[in-house]
Amino acid sequence: MIEVKHLTKRYGRVTAVDDVSFRVEKGEIxxxxxxxxxxxxxxxxxxxxxxxxxxxxxxxxxxxxLEQPLEAKRRTGYLPETPPLYPELTVREYLTFCARITGVPRREREARVKASMEKARVADMANRHCGKLSKGYKQRVGLAQAILHNPDVLILDEPTAGLDPKQIIETRELIKGLAGDHTVILSTHILPEVSQTCQRVVIINKGRVVAIDTPDALTARMQGHQSMYVQVDAGGADATATFCALPGVVQVQRADVRGALVGYEVEGEPGRDVRRDIAHAVVTRGWGLLELRPMRVSLEDVFLSLTTEDAQEVRRG
Amino acid sequence: MANTLAIAGKELRSYFASPIAYVVIGLYALLFGYFFLLFLTAFAEQSMRMAAMGMNQPVNVNQMMIRPMLGNMSVIGLFILPMLTMRAYAEEKRSGTFELLLTAPLTDLQIVLGKFLGSLSLYTIMLAVSSLNVLLLFWWGNPEWRQVATSYLGLFFIGASFIALGLFISSLTKNQIVAGIITFAVALILWVISWVGDSAGELGRAIVSGLSVIEHYDDFSKGVVDTKHVVYYLSFIAFGLFLTVKSVDSERWRG
Incomplete structure (x- = not known):
């Protein structure tokens, strides 16, 4: 549905996008x-x-x-970073204007405007001026504009920016509901959003694609070593040496200290579960074991490691 | 065409949804009314003086009143029209709505023409409102209507030229104040350029009066529609629109 080949964009000497290629299949987010x-x-x-x-x-x-821009645009709905609203028009006037310029036939205009207002949940603001809306409503009117002409492709630039948590969830649900009929590209720098809504992720940094995969695969890619978080009450003693001595433990770090409670990050060899040994070591020394859990690598870690120069530093940091 | 009209309609609606339309139409009508009153009083006085001197020939209302009055209004247009056009592109760029237009299935020409027609419609409304004054003269007097009509045609052309100029300048900047001031300055230069007089030499004078927007209006105000002047205004407008299309296109490249 969307195919990008070796895309490069320079502004003068600055290269904003550098040789980016990816494909999006029909119905995918x-x-x-x-x-x-x-x-x-x-x-x-x-x-x-x-x-x-x-x-x-x-x-x-x-x-x-480049060759058939009008045809491509007719099939694309776009929500820019700042919703492109005319403050002096009412929501209904604005959407009617958008319907006219995107070529919605006159007979369908009213119905399409109504349908998109309902989908984006702005129908209650139909006669309010766009300039008087709250940020969340503006964002949703922008979304209504994008889906108005029922485009094959939806390109949404940070669709949840400026929304409150409830609206974010509603908007995500809306976008998920649009997939299937529509092909969606959405940009964000909010990580949970990607794992919750998208089937595939393109991670881009300094204009280059650094990874394209499913959220799960990206997370799995990072889980070479299995790390554990252990919180113990050792009565002021340092448990680092004790954990280091355990078989299969590669590295130990103090993560946090809360009075007598000390948290450690214990990294084991790949494929070896060190939890039993840790628990045993703590109990035999008579310390209190308050927490022991595997540290899941989140998409956040993947993202940071891929977009930061010194990946290892950040992962531990 | 439908797209062009959609944009023109939106422009007009925006003018009337904001105070701009009312301020501009109101100011224009106010100034027109003021000039109307001034010239009418002067005309009435002169008529009476002529009658007192025993001249039976009635004073020509077209020559003595309508022509100088509409001549003044052509200059008022120069002051008011930059306020109409300054926001056209500058505001869209600043608020990000330009992105909406440029990513909609529209050609640059449709956008440019639509905006031009929108502003031109408002100017036409301004002219129509002001013409009520002149209609009064027909009620009590007997002016030559053809000369009034050609004068209005001339005013229409001058306004359309200033609008084309103003829209082009607005398309160059994000700041509507800057757009307004530059438009005003350029329009003023195009007006006063004919004042250089004899110092410019014969060729210089010819060139300068060829460029002057107001100079070409003179024949219209006399009741003459000369192709030469019509071509001047039409090419002025076409050139302005052409530059605007190029400017909008370059916006895409510059980003």
Whole structure:
């Protein structure tokens, strides 16, 4: 549905997007993840035909964005980073205008505007001026605009920015509901969002793609070593040496200290469960074992390790 | 065409949803009314003086009143129209709505034409409101309507030219105040350029009066529709729109 090939965008000497290639299949939700300034917005702007790429090409909904831009745009819904609203128009006027310029036939206009307002849950604000809406409503009116003409492809630049937690959940559900009929690319720097909504993730940093995979596969990729978190009450004694002496333990670090309670991160050899030995060691010394759990590598760790120069430092840090 | 009209309609709606339309139309009508009153009083006085002197020939209301009055209004347009056009692109760029237009299935020409038609419609409304004053003259007097019509055609062309200029300048910046001031300055230069007079030499004068937006209006105000002037205004407008299309296009490349 979307195919990006060797896309490069330079602003003068600055390369914002550098040789990016990926595919999105029909009905899929692709998460576009990266720190601020990584090139997410630029990539999306190229895909929506806002600006042409310096090099490379992209096909959206079967149409090359450079050769048949109007056809591609007709099939694309786009929510930019700041919702593009006219403050002096009411929500209904605004959406009607959007319906006209995206080529929704006159007969269907009213129904489409109504349907998209309901889907984006802004129907109660239909006659309010866009400029008077709260940030959350503005964002949702922007979303209503994007889905208005029932496009094949939806490109959403940080669709949950500025929403409160409840609205974030509702918006995620809405986006999930749109997949299947629509192909969605959404950008975010909020990590849980990706694992909750997206089937695949593109991690981009400094304009380059550093990883493309499913959220689970990315997490699994990081779980080479199995780390444990152990919290003990050792009565002021340091347990580092004790844990280090255990068979199969590679590394031990003090993680946190809360009075007499000390937390350690114990890293075991791959494929070896050291929990039994840890528990035994603690109990035989007469310490209190308050917590013992495997530390799951989160997408957050994956993200940080892929987007930070000194990956190992950050993982431990 | 439908897309162009959609944008023109939105522009017009935006003008009326904000105070701009009311302020601009109101100010224009106020100034027009003021000039109307001034010229009417002067005209009435002169008519009476002529009658007292025993001249039976009635004073020509077209020559003595309507022509100089509408001539003044052409200059008022120069002051007011930059306020109409300054926000057109600058505001869209600042608020991010330009992204909406550029990612919608629209050509650059449709966007540019739509905005031009939107501003031009508001200007037409301004002219229509002001023409109520002139209609009063028809009620009590007997002016030559053809000359009034060509004068209005001239005013329409001047306004359309200033709008094309203003829209182009607005498309160059994100700051509407800057757009307004530059438009005003350039329009002013295009007006006063014909004041260089004889010092410029014969060729210089010819070039300068060829450029002056107001100079081309003169024949219209006399009741003459000369192709030369119509071509001047139309090419001025077309050139302005062409530059705007290029500027919008370059916005994509510059990002």
């Amino acid at each position: 692709l998460g576009f993840l990266g720190p601020n300034g990584a090139g997410k917005t630029t990539t999306m702007r190229v895909l929506t035909g806002y600006m042409p790429p310096t090099e490379g090409s992209a096909v959206v909904a079967g149409f090359d964005i």
